Amino acid sequence: MTVREQQQERERLTLANWATKSYASRGRQRPMEECPYRTCxxxxxxxxxxxxxxxxxxxxxxxxxxxxxxxxxxxxxxxxxxxxxxxxxxxxxxxxxxxxxxxxxxxxxxxxxxxxxxxxxxxxxxxxxxxxxxxxxxxxxxxxxxxxxxxxxxxxxxxxxxxxxxxxxxxxxxxxxxxxxxxxxxxxxxxxxxxxxxxxxxxxxxxxxxxxxxxxxxxxxxxxxxxxxxxxxxxxxxxxxxxxxxxxxxxxxxxxxxxxQSEEQRAKNMLRSLYEYFVEHPDELPSDYFVLMTQGDPLERVVCDYIACMTDRYSISTYKKLFIPKSWNKIED
Structure with a gap:
């Protein structure tokens, strides 16, 4: 028995009857070769x-x-x-x-x-x-x-x-x-x-x-x-x-x-601005997201994907890059 099969056997012996067993999984969207050491x-x-x-x-x-x-x-x-x-x-x-x-x-x-x-x-x-x-x-x-x-x-x-x-x-x-x-x-x-x-x-x-x-x-x-x-x-x-x-x-x-939540409205306005910008300039989306559109995903959904993936810091940085004049940033520095 592989290590995975040993673990599956332990599941059968030790888990409750109403527990979900890995060996009874409904599977993945695409077949994948089983790992010899880990359950799915x-x-x-x-x-x-x-x-x-x-x-x-x-x-x-x-x-x-x-x-x-x-x-x-x-x-x-x-x-x-x-x-x-x-x-x-x-x-x-x-x-x-x-x-x-x-x-x-x-x-x-x-x-x-x-x-x-x-x-x-x-x-x-x-x-x-x-x-x-x-x-x-x-x-x-x-x-x-x-x-x-x-x-x-x-x-x-x-x-x-x-x-x-x-x-x-x-x-x-x-x-x-x-x-x-x-x-x-x-x-x-x-x-x-x-x-x-x-x-x-x-x-x-x-x-x-x-x-x-x-x-x-x-x-x-x-x-x-x-x-x-x-x-x-x-x-x-x-x-x-x-x-x-x-x-x-x-x-x-x-x-x-x-x-x-005093900063919430500012955060929302910033993300709305980013959304509107990239909907109008889809060619500026990173290639990973642009590919999604070539595969049939709507532009608006892909723009949401990009923004949702951003961290707080990256969204602020992107907003500054797109909307804040560079001379203003120098004054702030």
Whole structure:
């Protein structure tokens, strides 16, 4: 037996009956010779980690646009926190950790610069609309062509929105994503002076926990208990409702109309300007993106691809190059 076959046999013997087994995968869009050492889901995880899109996450905004300080989350640190939470749940429920990790690491590959502000900007200007989960799937299918398994692709596109992932591992990511961003955004908002811990409703702190770690532990424990009882991914009604209340608190006091988003309109205007420029000057798109148009992809979609792939810094640099007179930059320097 190869190392991969030995691992597949361990999956058969140790994973729960409702877990997704790598040897039963629905496969890839194109056939690929099996790796002798890794299961298909382990291979997908590695292909994601080695992708250009994954590297760019380290320089993409999570919530706070251009934060001052080294400890605020970027899109990459968010992704790693989601993966850690998701793997803990998968391990406790004897589900497939490799599949869970691959989905977690790939779920935000299609996110724009400047977080959800950038997503809203492209959604407003692109005639086809823009959703970061759909863009993540386009990233791995069309732009980088990673040829991932059906289960990983399904989990990535279904991590948000109305459709649930087909696998329990994919459904874990929907919850793990919320657990991660609610709690780390509270942490960053307190660090940034936007809110105080005392501003959070006392009854939610008493029930969910009065520290970052305790709240995550409460929510993860709720997921594990629910899964053990129901062989499904979820939370008890009380904990789930309180988690959503905490999420709404963040929308009311942090995500909307606060100092944290004071730069949002500028970021949106900048990305709109970049979009309009490249729609009018498609010949200036990099060759990798121009090729997509020659293969039949609409210009507007390809321009969105290019902008969505930009990091915060690169989008600012491109905007300066296109719209700010060089003499002004010299004055600033």
């Amino acid at each position: 889901f382990q291979r997908d995880r590695d292909r994601i980690i080695h992708s250009k899109a994954f590297r760019r996450l380290s320089n993409k905004t999570q919530v706070f646009i251009s934060p001052e300080g080294d400890h605020y989350r970027a899109r990459l640190t968010h992704t790693l926190e989601v993966a850690q939470i998701a793997r803990t749940v998968a391990r406790a429920l004897r589900l497939n950790e490799d599949l869970t990790e691959a989905i977690a690491l790939g779920h935000d590959l299609g996110h724009t610069p400047f977080g959800h502000a950038g997503e809203r900007a492209l959604d407003e200007v692109c005639p086809f609309g823009f959703r970061h989960n759909e863009q993540s799937l386009r990233m791995i299918d069309r732009i980088e062509d990673l040829n991932l398994t059906w289960e990983v692709r399904d989990g990535i596109v279904c991590h948000t929105g109305g459709r649930k992932a087909d696998t329990p591992e994919g459904r874990i990511i929907h919850f793990a994503d919320r657990i991660a961003y609610i709690n780390h955004d509270i942490d960053d908002a307190i660090r940034g002076g936007l809110i105080r811990a005392a501003d959070i409703p006392r009854r939610l702190l008493d029930s969910l926990g009065d520290t970052h770690g305790r709240r995550i532990d409460t929510m993860v424990t709720a997921m594990i208990s629910y899964g053990q009882q129901h062989r499904e991914i979820g939370m008890d009604e009380k904990t789930h409702h309180e988690m959503l209340e905490l999420r709404q608190f963040m929308f009311d006091y942090v995500y909307q109309g606060t100092e944290a």
